[in-house]
Amino acid sequence: MMKKGVTILGATGSIGTSALAVIDSLSEHFFAVGLTAHSNSTLLKELIGRFRPRFAALADEDEARALQAQCPKETTVFGGVEGISAVAAAPEAQVVVSAIVGAAGLLPILAAIKKGKTVALANKEPLVMAGSVITALAKEHRAALLPVDSEHSAIFQCLCGNKNQKIHKIMLTASGGPFYNKDINLSDITPEQALRHPTWRMGAKISVDSATLMNKGLEVIEAHWLFGVDVEDIEVVIHPRSVVHSLVEFVDGSIMAQLSQNDMRLPIQYALTYPERLPSPVKRLKLTEISPLEFFPPSLDHFPCLRLAYEAGKIGGTMPAVLNAANEVAVEEFLQRRLNFLDIPAVIEQVMEDHVPVDNPTLDDILNADSWARHTARTSQRRCT
Numbered sequence: 001m002m003k004k005g006v007t008i009l010g011a012t013g014s015i016g017t018s019a020l021a022v023i024d025s026l027s028e029h030f031f032a033v034g035l036t037a038h039s040n041s042t043l044l045k046e047l048i049g050r051f052r053p054r055f056a057a058l059a060d061e062d063e064a065r066a067l068q069a070q071c072p073k074e075t076t077v078f079g080g081v082e083g084i085s086a087v088a089a090a091p092e093a094q095v096v097v098s099a100i101v102g103a104a105g106l107l108p109i110l111a112a113i114k115k116g117k118t119v120a121l122a123n124k125e126p127l128v129m130a131g132s133v134i135t136a137l138a139k140e141h142r143a144a145l146l147p148v149d150s151e152h153s154a155i156f157q158c159l160c161g162n163k164n165q166k167i168h169k170i171m172l173t174a175s176g177g178p179f180y181n182k183d184i185n186l187s188d189i190t191p192e193q194a195l196r197h198p199t200w201r202m203g204a205k206i207s208v209d210s211a212t213l214m215n216k217g218l219e220v221i222e223a224h225w226l227f228g229v230d231v232e233d234i235e236v237v238i239h240p241r242s243v244v245h246s247l248v249e250f251v252d253g254s255i256m257a258q259l260s261q262n263d264m265r266l267p268i269q270y271a272l273t274y275p276e277r278l279p280s281p282v283k284r285l286k287l288t289e290i291s292p293l294e295f296f297p298p299s300l301d302h303f304p305c306l307r308l309a310y311e312a313g314k315i316g317g318t319m320p321a322v323l324n325a326a327n328e329v330a331v332e333e334f335l336q337r338r339l340n341f342l343d344i345p346a347v348i349e350q351v352m353e354d355h356v357p358v359d360n361p362t363l364d365d366i367l368n369a370d371s372w373a374r375h376t377a378r379t380s381q382r383r384c385t
Helices: 014-025 041-051 061-068 080-088 102-114 125-141 150-159 204-212 214-227 265-273 304-315 319-335 343-354 363-384
Strands: 004-009 030-037 055-058 076-079 095-098 118-121 145-147 167-174 234-238 244-250 255-259
Touching (some): 004 014, 004 080, 004 102, 014 030, 014 041, 014 265, 030 080, 041 055, 041 061, 055 080, 061 076, 061 080, 080 102, 095 102, 095 265, 102 118, 102 125, 102 319, 118 125, 118 265, 125 145, 125 319, 125 363, 145 214, 150 167, 150 214, 150 255, 150 265, 167 214, 204 319, 214 319, 304 343, 319 343, 319 363
Parallel strands (some): 004 030, 055 076, 167 234
């Protein structure tokens, strides 16, 4: 295969560093064109020195200028959202790995799509917020959207060679997070406890989302846009072993599943090499060592965030953007110990109840709803505490 240039948005996070590990292991096939980070300038400087990208960017413009003075001359460092978007649109890259946490990834993704690039989506929030805008723009510019989330990559792989209209149901697997089936008072949960995921090692925000199961709710909405399946036809099942990454049931009753080790390098590599497959250094899965494989239905009473995500997905319009924004605010307040764990869904539900959704929203409608929801969530948060 031809050697491809790859830009990684969010290069210093867990997905970003895994993507760089894939590039490093397949250096005869890939090279880094651009690397961006939110604020971790120390690690970004180290990565620039190692991978020698043509472009880099930091969210803070002052930090970007300081980093430029410390970087090799062949690397140009940009600052701010505009700078990150410029790196996403750089012509030297054929593939852009989008691993920026939260809504901040939306505008850089749009910049990459407008240049017709293949976008490997590792952050679900942009599609949750603006699925209609992103998918329409991708179609207009013939940009491919390839999933990197392990669950959506699993579905994508199960659908290879199968037509989407033959789907009866998609089943997204969830580990259940650190509190599933545990005898624990959820009102006493600390950030440290919420961050202790039993299977995956992830960033703080996504770890809390996994504990509330909001992460799975966002994935339901993401799957709706990626695969054209109604929200009602996407089921979440608890699978504590996290070996089966998702399943597809077809109209004839057959079910296909994708199994592998819990290692994000696998779905990242598949997105980079698609439609080809290449050898991977990831440890092989031994079926005789993974039994039993168990699946359970989640309780929407125990996981109200999942219920709220289904509601937002069914309502559509600007409601998913409001759900996402309120969740981002509530999770950050919880991590800062200003909000109780059980108040996370309470804040989100209050903001959703206060919102009048806009159908068929434009990008401006979505951004306005996002801004409104963040402000309203902070007000609701004060009422909860």
